[in-house]
Amino acid sequence: MQHSTWIYILLMILTTNIIRIxxxxxxxxxxxxxxxxxxxxxxxxxxxxxxxFPAIMEATNSPAAGAAALMIGIIAAWFGLGxxxxxxxxxxxxxxxxxxx
Amino acid sequence: xxxxxxxxxxxxxxxxxxxxxxxLRDGFxxxxxxxxxxxxxxxxxxxxxxxxxxxFIGSFFTRASAGxxxxxxxxxxxxxxxxxxxxxxxxxxxxxxxxTALTQKFSPDTPLLKxxxxxxxxxxxxxxxxxxxxxxxxxxxxxxxxxxxxxxxxLGTMTGIIAGSVLPTRAVSALSVAxxxxxxxxxxxxxxxxxAVCIAVAASFLLSWLTRNLxxxxxxxxxxxxxxxxxxxxxxxxxxxxxxxxxxEEV
Numbered sequence: 559m560q561h562s563t564w565i566y567i568l569l570m571i572l573t574t575n576i577i578r579i580x581x582x583x584x585x586x587x588x589x590x591x592x593x594x595x596x597x598x599x600x601x602x603x604x605x606x607x608x609x610x611f612p613a614i615m616e617a618t619n620s621p622a623a624g625a626a627a628l629m630i631g632i633i634a635a636w637f638g639l640g641x642x643x644x645x646x647x648x649x650x651x652x653x654x655x656x657x658x659x
Numbered sequence: 660x661x662x663x664x665x666x667x668x669x670x671x672x673x674x675x676x677x678x679x680x681x682x683l684r685d686g687f688x689x690x691x692x693x694x695x696x697x698x699x700x701x702x703x704x705x706x707x708x709x710x711x712x713x714x715f716i717g718s719f720f721t722r723a724s725a726g727x728x729x730x731x732x733x734x735x736x737x738x739x740x741x742x743x744x745x746x747x748x749x750x751x752x753x754x755x756x757x758x759t760a761l762t763q764k765f766s767p768d769t770p771l772l773k774x775x776x777x778x779x780x781x782x783x784x785x786x787x788x789x790x791x792x793x794x795x796x797x798x799x800x801x802x803x804x805x806x807x808x809x810x811x812x813x814l815g816t817m818t819g820i821i822a823g824s825v826l827p828t829r830a831v832s833a834l835s836v837a838x839x840x841x842x843x844x845x846x847x848x849x850x851x852x853x854x855a856v857c858i859a860v861a862a863s864f865l866l867s868w869l870t871r872n873l874x875x876x877x878x879x880x881x882x883x884x885x886x887x888x889x890x891x892x893x894x895x896x897x898x899x900x901x902x903x904x905x906x907x908e909e910v
Contacts, residue, residue, distance in 0.1 A: 560737065561734075561737055561738070561739075561740065563708070563709065563713055563734050564713070565740060566730060566733065566734050566740070566743050567713060567716060567717040567721075567730075569740055569743045569744055569747070570717065570721050570726065570727070570730045570743060570747050571717070571720040571721050573743075573744050573747035573748055573751070574721050574722075574723050574726055574747050574751050574754070575720070575721075575778075575779050577747075577748065577751050577752065577754050577755050577758075578754045578755075578757075578758050578778040578779055578781045579758070579775050579778045579779065580755065580758070581755060581758040581759040581761075581762055581778075582758050582761065582762055582774040582775055582777070582778040583771065583774070583775065585759065585762040586762070586771070586774070587767070588763065588767075589762075589763060592903055592904075593899050593900070593903065594899075595763070595904060596898070596899035596902075596903040596904045597895050597896055597898075597899040598759065598760045598763055598895075599899070599904045600855075600856070600859050600894070600895040600898040600899060601756055601757075601759075601760045601891060601895045602757075602760055602786070602787065602790040602791075602845075603845075603846045603849060603850070603856050603859060603860055603863075604859050604860070604863045604890070604891050604894045604895045604898070605753065605756065605757070605783075605887060605891040605895075606783070606787050606842040606845055606846050607842075607846055607859075607860045607863035607864055607867070608863045608866075608867040608886070608887050608890045608891060608894075609783060609842065609867075609887055610839050610842045610843060610846070610864075611863075611864045611867055611868060612867065612868050612871050612872075613839065613883070614836055614839040617832070617835040617836055617839065618832045618833075618835065618836060619828060619829070619832040620832075623832075624836060624839075627836045627839070627840070628839070628843065631839070631840050631843040631844070632843055632847055634844075635843050635844045635846075635847035635848065636847055636851060638848075639844065640844060641685050641688060641788065641840075641841045641844045641845070642684065642685065642687065642688050643844075644840045644841065644843055644844035645688035645691075645692075645837045645838075645840035645841050645844065646688070646837075646840070647840065648836045648837065648839065648840030648843070649833045649834060649836055649837050649840065650833075651836075652832060652833040652836050653829065653830075653832075653833035656829055656832060656833070
């Protein structure tokens with residue numbers, strides 16, 4: 559049986575957005591449970607950290623350039639630079655380093 | 660943070676506009692990175708027989724790189740509809756966690772419709788900057804970031820399908836770290852302030868690296884989306900048990 563590409567896309571759109579909406583409709587108040595609150599406090603940082611490394615080294619042509627971007631990005635963020643400057647610095651590090659690597 | 664809160668109170672009238680403008684500004688590097696990533700997604704989607712308009716619509720309303728990648732590869736395999744739903748569920752399950760974290764970020768008087776719309780905006784990156792917003796999340800901030808990044812994600816996919824590879828690979832390589840640069844800028848400041856976060860982040864780096872490099876885990880062939888979910892749950896739960904937050908640390 560030949561399936562329709564449009565139906566695939568429609569199912570993908572529906573499923574992905576329903577996952578996003580469910581918690582926001584079910585949980586409207588403050589969660590009281592201390593463990594769950596603590597858990598949710600750590601979730602954003604842990605999940606972003608897991609997604610950043612080692613993926614940053616796989617995103618670039620040269621893994622070394624990705625690693626350098628990570629280290630210089632961490633230093634820049636440590637000294638208080640915001641999202642956009644850190645992001646631009648990381649891109650520049652990769653762009654410049656890949657001339658040499 | 661305290662200072663900026665006072666400023667926000669003083670400029671209560673311009674608040675609505677500035678939250679949206681701030682979202683646009685922070686959404687810009689996201690949009691840049693999205694275009695590069697979506698471009699390569701489009702290149703792949705073309706091989707899976709998608710048309711440019713299908714790529715545009717699919718990307719505009721889905722906004723999930725791994726999820727779209729998985730589904731597009733099923734189009735060419737002529738897979739069943741149920742398996743497309745299962746694929747979307749598994750590759751995007753982390754959004755369930757992210758939306759759950761966001762439920763605690765709203766001021767109690769935020770209407771349901773706005774909560775739902777913010778939920779629809781959730782991607783790894785939009786979630787990242789929304790959760791880092793000082794104090795309660797102003798939905799307009801998320802909408803600002805959404806309104807610049809989503810068109811570029813969709814356009815990137817469409818352009819990738821139309822053009823194949825025209826962007827020099829060096830430019831794609833450099834642009835693709837823009838997203839990670841932002842992640843770094845989000846996780847480092849709280850790591851500097853809170854040692855528990857710092858250790859959780861370090862553990863995340865280490866375990867994430869291990870799961871990609873230990874042979875017997877690699878052989879299991881688990882998708883990176885699943886690894887992200889499992890590690891997030893395990894590490895965050897461990898951190899919550901070892902060092903539960905005190906009320907002062909909360910938003």
